[in-house]
Amino acid sequence: MTGERDGRGRPTRLIHPLRRASHEFQSLATPTYRASTVLFDKLADVGEDRRNEDQYRYGLHGTPTTRELAARIAEMEGAAKVQIVPSGLAAITLVYWTFCKQGDHVLVPTTAYGPNGWIGRFLKRFGVEAETYDPLIGGGIADLIRDNTSLIWCESPGSITMEIQDVPAIAAAAHARGALVALDNTYSAGVLFDAFGHGADIAVQALTKYPAGHADLLLGSASARDPVLADRLASTRFHMGIGVSPADCSLALxxxxxxxxRLRHVEQAALDIANWLKARPEVAKVLHPALPDCAGHDIWKRDFTGSSGVFSFVVQDWDWPTIERFIDSLELFKIGYSWAGPVSIALAYPDLRRPSPEEGPRLIRLNIGFEDVDDLKADLAQAFEKVA
Ligand SMILES: Cc1ncc(COP(=O)(O)O)c(C=O)c1O
Structure with a gap:
C-alpha cells in the first residue's frame, strides 16, 4: 500500500493509473466496449431521462459496440431503429411482448420456425390466442382475421419446407383490419427480401445466421420502419432488461x-447442389425457392433478389432407417441444428408432417457451407451409394 510516489496506494493506482496508453488510434475492427456503469463528466450531465436513447447512460441499454451493430442492421434493412437481442428467438418473443395484450388473437404460419410455431401453448398463459394458418393462403388470410387479431406472422420461405409466402397480399389484408404484420426475415438475411417494401411492419432476424456467419454465437434483431413501432420495440426491450454481449456484437460486426x-458464395453453391440433386434418381423433389418444385416459386421470382444456402429435398420411397443410414454416412456434412455457418449440415425430421404426412419423414434439409462444391457433391454421392 505504501511507497507509491504520488502518495496513493497500489490498489488505488491500479484503478486510477497515472500512466495510460494513447487512445488516438484507428483500426478496421469495431472496439468491444464493455460496460455496466457509463461515466458522466459532471452531475448535471446525468439528467433525469433514463430512457434518453441519444445518450449512453447504462451498459444494459447499449454501448458503442452494440449500437454500431444496430445501426448497421438498420441501414441494411432500411429500418428506423433496430433492437439487438440475445437470439433470433428472443427477437420473436420481443415482438409478442410489444404488440400483443391479453385478449388478442395472433396468426402464425404452420411453417414458422418451430418455437414460434408452437408458441401458442406459452402465450395462452397470458391470455393471447395463437392460431396457425396455411402459409400459401395469400390474401385469403382475410377470412381468418378477427376484430381482436393484433399480429400476423409471416416467414418466407417457411422453415424446413421452404414455402414462399405472398407477404404483400397478407399485409394488405392485415392492414385493412388494423393488424400488424411481423416477418421472420432470417432466410433473406435482411437483404434478399425487402421486408418493409413488401408491407411488413416489423422484421426480425436471427443474426446468429448469416450476419454472424460462423456458427459460434447467438444474436437477434427486431426492427420497424415506422418510428412509432420502432420506439415501442425499444421501450419493451428496455423494460424487460434485455441486453446483449458487446463481445458477440463485435464478432457479428x-x-x-x-x-x-459469403451470401453470394452459398447462393451459387446451394443452387449448384440443388440442381445436381434434382437429377439424382433417389430424389423426388428439391425444395429450393429458386426451383419450380418449391411452393410459391413464382412469388419468389417476383419478390426476392436472390436465394441463400439452406434448402431441402425429398427422397423417393426410403424408410426412416434408410434416411438415418444416408445421413450417418455423410462425412463432410455434419449433423446439427442451425444453418448459415461455414460447415455444411444435414438434418432430417422423423415426425415432420409437411409438405405432406408421407413426404415429411423423407425430407432432408441441407445447409451449404464453404467447402468445395465438388467435394460436397462427392460426399452426397458416396452416401447415396452406401444406401443403394
Ligand atoms: C427462421 C429462423 N428464425 C429464428 C431462429 C432462431 O434463431 P436463434 O437460434 O438465434 O434463436 C432460427 C434458428 O434456427 C431460424 O431458423
Missing amino acids: RGLMTFDL
Missing part, C-alpha cells in the same frame, strides 16, 4: 465485412 461474399 466482423461477420458483416464478409457477409456479402
